[in-house]
Amino acid sequence: MLTIKLAMRNILGAGLKTWLNVAVLSIAFVTIIYTQGIYLGMNEQASTALVKVYYGGGQYWQKDYDPYDSFSLEESHAPLTPELETFVQQDQATPILCALATAFQGSRIIPVQLKGIPPDQKILDLPTAALNDETEMIPALIGTRMAKSAQLNVGDLLTIRWRDVHGVYDAADVKIVHIMRTTVSTIDASVLWLPLQQMQKMYDLQDEATLAVLTQTVQPVAVTADWRFVPPEELLADIKEMVQQKTIAASIMYVLLLFLGLIAVFDTQVLAVFRRRREIGTLIALGMTRARVIKIFTLEGILNGLLALLVGALWGAPLIWMFARSGMAMPDFVDNMGIAIGERIYPVYGAGLILGTSILVMISVAIVSFMPTRSISHLSPTDALKGKHR
């Protein structure tokens, strides 16, 4: 108690120096929470969106399917297993057939991916019902990115050419029946959604699919080796990693800030032990042990950190609360990063983040506070009183 009292008295007595340390540390503290919250929000928003429109409660993949290798699409199709068929019957899964094709738009040739899906599916939050509208021509559903890049409007016709399972080329016009807004580029950029049955006919792949999306409420079951269940966590691993990489890039800034604050505290401590050695000698003469002096000096450093948390909370909390509530507009370039985020991103500032950051700041401050004071333990009080330091 006395140690705290004296340490507090000392750092408040030090005035400007203390407040400079506190200012830098509190800026680092708030910046860490602020930025981390943005990325946590990004991750959460992107994951939620992906789960809603594409990943569901996980996907069964035909064993050859590899989303990063579009040529795998030629091989990766198979009839659904009886178990998967049951899921589909019970509205607990929806099959999707993926294949490559070429679209001709005026004089442009656009490679596209076709995704066949039952128009009546209830699993994914996609306006696939629009694919029921057309009877004469193959209806196609696209997203705004695709519409923009291929300059397509509702009602437009688009010629596509594809190669069926036997290697025979064929071509047809599809009619754009609906353009959906989505934040998820995976289901939008260069993608045409078609009714599953029509697509199966085009490729002569009766009853076959590339993947099956499960609803979120159902437990996956074991199926034949032809299919593999990919849980949502695995599907989301990519986005998580991408966000993490961006977090690391952003963290360089605040790690630098924190470093600056720590250097300031360290410097104060080193100087204190050096400049205040006569005071140290005096305190020992007045009846303190060296251990107690070390405690006081270390605590002075640590109190810098505590004050920084306090001051940071004072000016940072309203700011962060405001951001979390009203979100922040995302610049266009974020879309190019391939992360599915809305136009506004709502940072997530959880107790874990705030507590974790506080602990990080406090532990690092404690370390740089303590290290320089260790030399007090072999400082002779008589030398200290003379202002000497050996």
Next chain:
Amino acid sequence: MENQHFVKVRNVTKQYSMAEGQTLVALDDVNLTIARGEFAGVVGPSGSGKTTLLNLIGSLDQPSTGSIKVMGQHLESLNAKASAEFRNKHVGFIFQTYNLLTIYSVFENVELPLLLLGYSAAQRREAVMEALEWVGLADRAKSKPGQLSGGQNQRVAIARAIIKKPQLVLADEPTANLDTKNSNHILDIMAKINRELGVTFLFSTHDDKVISYLRRKITLHDGRVTTDEVIDAHH
């Protein structure tokens, strides 16, 4: 008996090892007893070992050989904690350079030893004001050391040394930085504290003003006690 051997220094030697394996003998076989209530001084030129001797008696340092007993306690047997407690309870230090904590007020400086002793706030306030009365600075309790003169600073240091009513005050060249008027002022104060409170004073000095107040003069030369005389002067 206990009063006669209030401080007992037996065959004390203090050596410092220097560069190239040489040793410097700061104290050389010193023997000394000081009785309770004395107003004594260790006198000698600079470098004769005065500060070293006072620091040993104050348990701030350990002798190389020999033993020191203060108030019945063998100082060499005290561990770090016990010697800190010994200083805290029984010894007041006064330094040539005052050694006040500059960011503390006069009140806070004087209060510090009592904080360590765990006195209550009310007890501390009363004792601080009483000690400041003794040195004539009760009206400067809120000042910072930087706002006071050297003489006033040394008076604050005296108040800090006597606040816990120690049995022994060790004053290392307390007047070295003061002019005659201030020197006499603080010496008057210390003589009065010695007379009225019975506190034992041991000075280190080569200042004639201090020497003129001493009732016993122990002369050190190159770490050896050369003379030890009782002075009967009454001024």
